Amino acid sequence: MTGRRLLLPLAAALLALPWGVGGYVTYLLTLTFIYALVAIGMNLLTGLAGQISLGHAAFFAIGAYATGLLTQRGLLPFPLALLAAALLSTGIGALAALPALRLRNLYLAIATLGFGTVVQKALFEWRGLTGGGAGLELAPPHIAGLVLNNGRALYYVALAVLALGLWCAGNVARMRTGRAMLMLRDSEIAAGTLGIGIARFRVAAFALSTFYAAIAGGLYAYLVRYINPESFGLGLSISFLGMVVVGGLGSRAGPVLGAVFFVLLPEAFRGIKDAPGLVFGLALVLAMIFLPRGLAGIAPRSWRLT
């Protein structure tokens, strides 16, 4: 219940924050929300269903490019483009990953790594659509006639989507699909003999996580307003996985804490001359040694999903 009592002041603080901090901090917080969304989806896949992906930067990228292109070419308004891009990414993910879903653990991780590389390469080469290595520049998006031309507007959009994403993931985790995914993770034969379709729920976990990644990608496109295939490499996929693990696999607050760790901590170390990467890397190692259950391990019990 500690978690519940913290929620209201936390929400108030998050709503007020953009008015008290500068544009750059607002940008960083928005980026944190966006990464947290990816991590929430990854948590369903990795924390609950026990599958590892090293290719989620690709779904993030498809979400970013599809949202950008759909709105830029006037095909769909921003909110619908976001949804359409996410559905597209999920569809591609399901198709590409269907054969891979017969694989497990490290094998799936390597297959998704290959998928991520292919998508990044395709974004480079398909210049007519994506602009290739020159990247894609985007004008500010509109929502219902309102131009979101300042950082605050997108901050609130991202915060709202994050809140919705957290709530939905929490619902899944404590209902039928969540239980099925946890059973798959710990005992496939127990799951199967209870009537849980193994392939079906493995696909569901993967599809849900790609949907989250693509929505986040669409928001990211309009946060940075310039996207380039370079931004969606293996390093980003590994960071997404890192956020879930550092945050605490299978916990509700974990993905958000992990995103905070990956976005804000390096910023805090920027002042350290020559060595911000070194200090961040060290912090990562120490976090894993001293918090084996992740950052959420120090959060109240009521915040945990399982």
Added chain:
Amino acid sequence: MSGLAITRLTVRFGGLTAVRDVGFTAAPGRILGLIGPNGAGKSTLLNCISGITRPSAGSIRLDGTELAGLSMHRIAARGIGRVFQHPELVAGFTALDTLRAGCHRDLHYGLLAELFALPAARRQEAAARHRALAALDAIGLAADADRDMALLPYGHRKLVDLARSLMAAPRFLLLDEPVAGLNDAEIDRLADMLRELRDVRGLGIVLVEHNMALVARLCDEVVVLDAGRVIAHDVPQAVLRDRAVMAAYLGEAPADA
């Protein structure tokens, strides 16, 4: 055609034949004991019926419908329940979660209803929770509802595991050494539960068991496997007196049959 009919079932793992030409029929409302020395193929046979292992040849029919070759969850959906020798734990699951997982096939809401916790999903979840609590109460473990499964005494865990497989309302139940690791009081309780399932619910039960005293007092018939073959199939009193059966157990006399 009624019952669980196994015909000429063979399972090979590479060069090893674990089950060879096995045939018998388990009937509803009866408890069939499956005994034999370690390595006789008992668990492999149960795994075949559950769809965990694919048979190399032969058939497994439930009321005339072929089960061999179907995936695990489809076999479960046709009414075959399974209880493993050691309860398969899910990290973080309480006893209540475990039983709710057993209700999986009774929950029919879609993913969207789940994501947004729509009334249909809430209603069905509430019903599942109610059923799970009632089942815990029925096995006398209502107090364990919110305890982590990993922290429950082993005997309680096995009872919860059995109750979980019953949540899906199977017509046949396959049990692999259900009383191993239980004390005498717990064995009596489990035996009573199995009898009630047989007599009241009319469940067919296939029981792999090493405890001969339990086999003698609980089973209606006994199939003896040795090196993958059926070497005897009779009422327990006859089987436990059979010389070939005792020889298969390497001359060990059954403890207190």
